[in-house]
Amino acid sequence: MGRARRFQWPLLLLWAAAAGPGAGQEVQTENVTVAEGGVAEITCRLHQYDGSIVVIQNPARQTLFFNGTRALKDERFQLEEFSPRRVRIRLSDARLEDEGGYFCQLYTEDTHHQIATLTVLVAPENPVVEVREQAVEGGEVELSCLVPRSRPAATLRWYRDRKELKGVSSSQENGKVWSVASTVRFRVDRKDDGGIIICEAQNQALPSGHSKQTQYVLDVQYSPTARIHASQAVVREGDTLVLTCAVTGNPRPNQIRWNRGNESLPERAEAVGETLTLPGLVSADNGTYTCEASNKHGHARALYVLVVYDPGAVVEAQTSVPYAIVGGILALLVFLIICVLVGMVWCSVRQKGEWGGTWTLWLVGCGARKEAGPRARVTRGRSLGAGFQIPLHLGPR
Incomplete structure (x- = not known):
């Protein structure tokens, strides 16, 4: 500040010495906007400059440059150009306190000056998101988003699964900056656990x-929730069965209990956390096994019915399945053959013009024949060896 004052007297003396013909000289400026921490260039354009004194002052009216010579010790301000056409200074690391009007003064018989207004904007930092209270399944969660410092006041938006949520915003001015907050409320379910909300x-x-x-x-x-998975679907005597209790929950249950109905677990059983191992199975191990888990929000229980087969019974159960499948396929084929033959008979009647009469289909293996009579009557089917008889009446009686 003292140095700036020391330049005031030389400034007046030089102005007095340089005063003279200077009519028509002008100075022009442009307003500048810069983000905090950025770089701003302040330019004074000179018209019909004749070598008169040019002074650049900051908003506090401290002289920054006097005819191209630094007057204020602030290394953030640098003189980039001093020519008969323009004077250009460069401000790095712009701060809020740098904001205001910068004076470009041209000292002639009539002092000319213009003001270049520097505006400093403040970009928001990453918002701070907090939850008001712990979210629980079936309830509502309230989130708050805060940007403590911005200029102008930041606009806050909420997003969930790329869809915008409607929030309620408020702002408060603190000096030259704004503090902005927004809140959003929505109902949650267990499937929402781990979901991403963006402010x-x-x-x-x-x-x-x-x-x-x-x-x-x-x-x-x-x-x-709990569910039991078995290491194999069918168990025989002597096998080792491993049961796994798949548990979900938040907070996750830290203890799982294994039971067998109203009986105690077999002595050979090994229960370690989520797994129950039953080695050397025997029929006495049959029963309903359960796993139980709980947290502060509830209790879960899963059941598994164990049936230990002897090797022979298991083989019979496994080999009977293909026969059932083959039988079903054969029944389907027979039905399709019947449908095809009925269609053939119908087409034959239409083509030959024979209408009315009794048609009897004999299916013996893959063979078939027809009988037609002049009278329209229904013939009762009779069994013929391995085949069978289907009476079919076509046309009016």
């Missing part, structure tokens, strides 16, 4: 199309 902040200080985002991972607590 996005934007303002003019950020490049076009850019924003600051914070992702919040939903933590939804819910009651447990």
Whole structure:
């Protein structure tokens, strides 16, 4: 500050010495906008410059440059150009306190000056997202998003699964910057656990199309579920069976209990956490086995009915399945053959003009024959060896 004052007297003396013919000289400036921390260039354009004194001052009216010579010790300001056409200074690491009007003064008989207004914008930082209280299945969760510092006030938006959520925003001015907050509420289910909620902040200080985002991972607590998986579908005497209790829940149950109905587990059984191992199975191990798990939101129980077969019974059960399949296929083929033969008879009657009479289909293996009579009557089917008889009446009686 003292140095700036020391330049005031020389400034007046030089102005007095240089005062003279200078009519027509002009100075022009342009307003500048810069993001905090960025670089700004302040330009004073000179018209019909005749060598008069040019002074650049900051918003506090401290002289930065006097005819191209540094007057204020602030290395962030650099003189980039001093010519008869323009004076250009460069400000790096722009700060809020740098904002204001910069004076470009041309000292002639009549002092000319113009003001270049520097505006400093503040880009928002990454928003801070917090949850008001723990989310529980079937309830509502409330999230808050805060941007404590921005200029102009940032716009906050919420997104879930790429769809925008409607939030409620508020802002408060703190000096030259704004604090902006937004809240959003929605109902949650267990399937929402681990979902991503995004809070996005934007303002003019950020490049076009850019924003600051914070992702919040939903933590939804819910009651447990349990399901038992067996290491094999059919077990025989002497086999080793491993049962696994697949448990879900938030918080995850930290203890799993294995039981066998109203009886105790076999002495050979080994229960370790989610697995129950039953080695050397015998028929006495038959029964209903259960696994149980719980957390502060509920209790879950899964059942598994164990039936131990002897080797012979298991083989019979396994080999009987293909015969059932083959029998079903054969029955389907017989039905299709009947449908085809009925269609053939119908077409034959239509083509030959024979209408009315009794048609009897004899199916013996893959053979068939027809009988037609002049009278329209129904013939009762009779069994013929391995085949069978289907009476079919066509036309009016």
